[in-house]
Amino acid sequence: MAKPPEHILVVDDDPRIQEMLARYFEEEGYCVNVAGDGQQMRSCL
Numbered sequence: 001m002a003k004p005p006e007h008i009l010v011v012d013d014d015p016r017i018q019e020m021l022a023r024y025f026e027e028e029g030y031c032v033n034v035a036g037d038g039q040q041m042r043s044c045l
Contacts, residue, residue, distance in 0.1 A: 005031045011041045 008030045010021045015036070022032045035041040 005029055007031045007033065009033050009035060009041065009044055011035045011038070013037055 006029075008025050010018055010025070010032060011034075012018050012021070013036055018034045018036065022034050025032045033044050035044050
């Protein structure tokens with residue numbers, strides 16, 4: 001049975017950094033959510 005992917009939350013205010021990290025972690029098999037600030041982060045939790 002396949003193990004479901006782990007989730008990771010990337011929080012950064014720079015969209016280029018968000019995209020770079022999201023792409024990296026997705027390629028590593030993670031399910032990625034992205035937030036641009038603390039308020040968005042809290043809504044993801």
